[in-house]
Amino acid sequence: xxxxxxxxxxxxxxxxxxxxxxxxxxxxxxxxxxxxxxxxxxxxxxxxxxxxxxxxxxxxxxxxxxxxxxxxxxxxxxxxxxxxxxxxxxxxxxxxxxxxxxxxxxxxxxxxxxxxxxxxxxxxxxxxxxxxxxxxxxxxxxxxxxxxxxxxxxxxxxxxxxxxxxxxxxxxxxxxxxxxxxxxxxxxxxxxxxxxxxxxxxxxxxxxxxxxxxxxxxxxxxxxxxxxxxxxxxxxxxxxxxxxxxxxxxxxxxxx
Amino acid sequence: xxxxxxxxxxxxxxxxxxxxxxxxxxxxxxxxxxxxxxxxxxxxxxxxxxxxxxxxxxxxxxxxxxxxxxxxxxxxxxxxxxxxxxxxxxxxxxxxxxxxxxxxxxxxxxxxxxxxxxxxxxxxxxxxxxxxxxxxxxxxxxxxxxxxxxxxxxxxxxxxxxxxxxxxxxxxxxxxxxxxxxxxxxxxxxxxxxxxxxxxxxxxxxxxxxxxxxxxxxxxxxxxxxxxxxxxxxxxxxxxxxxxxxxxxxxxxxxxxxxxxxxxxxxxxxxxxxxxxxxxxxxxxxxxxxxxxxxxxxxxxxxxxxxxxxxxxxxxxxxxxxxxxxxxxxxxxxxxxxxxxxxxxxxxxxxxxxxxxxxxxxxxxxxxxxxxxxxxxxxxxxx
Numbered sequence: 001x002x003x004x005x006x007x008x009x010x011x012x013x014x015x016x017x018x019x020x021x022x023x024x025x026x027x028x029x030x031x032x033x034x035x036x037x038x039x040x041x042x043x044x045x046x047x048x049x050x051x052x053x054x055x056x057x058x059x060x061x062x063x064x065x066x067x068x069x070x071x072x073x074x075x076x077x078x079x080x081x082x083x084x085x086x087x088x089x090x091x092x093x094x095x096x097x098x099x100x101x102x103x104x105x106x107x108x109x110x111x112x113x114x115x116x117x118x119x120x121x122x123x124x125x126x127x128x129x130x131x132x133x134x135x136x137x138x139x140x141x142x143x144x145x146x147x148x149x150x151x152x153x154x155x156x157x158x159x160x161x162x163x164x165x166x167x168x169x170x171x172x173x174x175x176x177x178x179x180x181x182x183x184x185x186x187x188x189x190x191x192x193x194x195x196x197x198x199x200x201x202x203x204x205x206x207x208x209x210x211x212x213x214x215x216x217x218x219x220x221x222x223x224x225x226x227x228x229x230x231x232x233x234x235x236x237x238x239x240x241x242x243x244x245x246x247x248x249x250x251x252x253x254x255x256x
Numbered sequence: 257x258x259x260x261x262x263x264x265x266x267x268x269x270x271x272x273x274x275x276x277x278x279x280x281x282x283x284x285x286x287x288x289x290x291x292x293x294x295x296x297x298x299x300x301x302x303x304x305x306x307x308x309x310x311x312x313x314x315x316x317x318x319x320x321x322x323x324x325x326x327x328x329x330x331x332x333x334x335x336x337x338x339x340x341x342x343x344x345x346x347x348x349x350x351x352x353x354x355x356x357x358x359x360x361x362x363x364x365x366x367x368x369x370x371x372x373x374x375x376x377x378x379x380x381x382x383x384x385x386x387x388x389x390x391x392x393x394x395x396x397x398x399x400x401x402x403x404x405x406x407x408x409x410x411x412x413x414x415x416x417x418x419x420x421x422x423x424x425x426x427x428x429x430x431x432x433x434x435x436x437x438x439x440x441x442x443x444x445x446x447x448x449x450x451x452x453x454x455x456x457x458x459x460x461x462x463x464x465x466x467x468x469x470x471x472x473x474x475x476x477x478x479x480x481x482x483x484x485x486x487x488x489x490x491x492x493x494x495x496x497x498x499x500x501x502x503x504x505x506x507x508x509x510x511x512x513x514x515x516x517x518x519x520x521x522x523x524x525x526x527x528x529x530x531x532x533x534x535x536x537x538x539x540x541x542x543x544x545x546x547x548x549x550x551x552x553x554x555x556x557x558x559x560x561x562x563x564x565x566x567x568x569x570x571x572x573x574x575x576x577x578x579x580x581x582x583x584x585x586x587x588x589x590x591x592x593x594x595x596x597x598x599x600x601x602x603x604x605x606x607x608x609x610x611x612x613x614x615x616x617x618x619x620x621x622x623x624x625x626x627x628x629x630x631x632x633x634x635x636x637x638x639x
Binding site for chain 1: 390397
C-alpha cells in the first residue's frame with residue numbers, strides 16, 4: 001500500500017502483481033487490500049492498481065466536495081498522476097459508477113470498462129434498495145448470496161483487529177458513499193444520456209443474487225452502451241469481487 | 257429562572273393497527289384534516305393558555321414528514337402566536353438551517369417576528385433531526401458545514417450594515433441586505449440544541465449562544481453533557497451563566513403522585529412507543545463515524561429503550577407527580593445542571609386538552625412560585 005499525493009490530498013493506493021496495468025475502483029464496502037480477486041488477476045498477468053476513493057478509510061476527504069463532478073474530477077486526477085497510459089477501468093458497485101463517469105468524461109484516457117453490479121442509473125420499476133436506511137445486517141443479507149458473511153470476506157483486505165474496527169470502517173465507508181450518492185440516490189440523472197457517447201469497449205458483469213441493485217440495471221447499462229455485453233454470475237450477489245474471485249477473474253481477464 | 261411551555265403538536269390518532277415508524281415513511285394517509293383542524297387550534301390555544309397562566313415563554317419547533325411533531329414551519333406558528341400573545345417570549349427551536357435553500361429567508365422571517373413582538377423572539381437554529389435528511393434529500397454529510405455557514409450568514413445579515421457580499425461554500429450572494437433588521441440589539445438570543453457532540457458545545461460557547469440538550473435521555477446523560485458544556489463555556493473565558501443553558505423535560509403535575517401517574521402514564525407510553533419509534537435514525541455523515549457509534553451505544557439510555565414506570569421515575573425521563581414531588585425533583589435537577597431556562601413539555605402523546613390545561617395551570621400556580629423562591633437569583637453553576 002503506498003500513499004499518493006494528489007493536489008494536496010493523500011490517496012492510498014494498493015498495487016498488486018506486475019504486467020498490464022488495470023485500475024480497480026472499489027465498492028461501497030471499500031475492499032482494497034490483499035483480496036483473492038487481485039491475486040487472481042495478477043496470476044493472469046495484470047498489475048492491479050486500486051486507489052481508495054476519497055473519504056473512505058485510508059484516503060483524505062476532499063475539501064469543498066459538494067457535487068459528483070468534484071469527485072470525478074479528482075478521481076481523474078488520481079489516475080492521471082499514477083501515469084499509467086491508456087488504462088482499463090474495472091469498477092464494482094460504487095466503483096462501477098465512478099468508472100462510468102470517468103469513461104464518459106474522459107473517454108480517451110481509458111481503454112475499456114468493466115462494470116460489476118454497478119450503481120449509476122435509475123431504472124423505472126427497478127428500484128435500488130436504500131442502503132442508507134436499513135440496518136447493517138439487513139444490507140449484508142441483501143448484498144451477499146450467502147447472507148451475512150461480509151466480515152470474513154472483507155478480512156483479507158482490511159485486516160481489522162476486532163468487530164469495532166470493522167464497524168467503524170463500514171460506518172466511514174457508508175459516509176463516504178453518502179457524500180457521493182445520497183441524492184440523487186446512487187445515480188446520476190445525466191449518465192444515461194451521456195453513457196452512449198463514451199464509445200468504450202465495455203463488459204457488464206452482474207451477480208444475479210444482488211438484492212441491492214436489480215438485474216434490470218445490467219440490461220439498462222447494456223442497452224445504453226453500444227457493443228457491450230452482460231455476463232451474469234448466478235452464484236453471486238452485489239460483490240462478485242469478494243464472492244467468487246476466481247470466476248470473476250476469468251471473465252474479466254478474458255475481456256481485458 | 258425562566259419557565260417555558262414547549263409544544264410538539266403530535267398526532268395522537270395513530271391507529272392501533274399501525275405499529276411501524278412514526279417517521280419518514282409513516283403514511284400521510286393517516287393524517288385526517290378534519291381532526292387536524294381541531295388539533296392545531298387546540299394546541300395553539302394551549303400555548304396561549306400557558307402565557308395566560310404565567311409562563312415566561314412559549315416554544316415551537318420544527319419537524320418534517322412525521323406523526324411526532326406537526327410543525328413543519330415553526331415560523332408560521334410563531335407568527336400566529338406573535339399576534340395572539342402580548343407578554344411571553346416566543347422561542348422558535350427550529351429553523352433547520354441545512355434544509356433550506358437561502359438562509360437570508362430565516363434572517364428576514366425572524367427579524368419580522370422580532371419586530372412585530374417588540375423583541376420577544378428567541379431565535380433557535382437547528383441542524384435538523386436524522387430522519388429529516390431522508391425526508392428532505394439534503395446530504396447529511398454536508399449538514400454541519402451547511403449549518404455553520406448558514407448561521408454565519410444569518411448573524412452577519414443581522415449585524416453587518418448591508419448591502420454586503422457573501423461568498424460561502426454553499427451560499428453565494430452578491431447583495432446581502434435583508435429588511436427588516438431585528439428589534440433586539442444586536443440580534444435575538446440564539447438557542448442551539450445539541451445531542452452531545454463536543455463540537456456543537458464548543459461552537460455555542462465560543463459564540464456566547466445558549467445550549468439545550470436533546471431530550472428524552474436518562475438524567476445521567478444530561479449530567480454528563482451539561483457538565484461538558486459548562487466546562488466549554490468557562491474554558492472560553494466566560495463567567496458562569498445559567499442563561500446559556502436550557503433544559504427540556506416532559507412534566508406532569510397533579511393532586512398526588514398516584515393521580516399524576518394514573519392520568520399520565522398511557523399518554524407517555526403512546527409517545528415513547530409510537531411517536532418516538534423511528535426518531536433514532538442517524539444517516540451516514542450526520543455525525544462523525546465515532547459519534548455515530550457512541551450514539552448507537554447511548555440508545556440504551558433513551559426513552560425508547562424504557563419499558564417500566566420505575567425506569568421513567570428513576571431516570572427522570574419525565575417529571576411526574578404531586579406539586580411537592582415535582583418541585584423537589586426539578587429543584588434538584590436545576591441545582592445539578594444549572595439551566596436558566598426550564599422548558600416543560602406539558603402536552604405529550606395522546607394527553608388530552610383538559611389534562612394539558614390542568615397540568616399547565618397546576619404547574620404555574622403550585623410549582624413555578626416554589627422553584628422561583630428556591631432560586632431567587634436564578635440557579636448557580638457548581639463551578
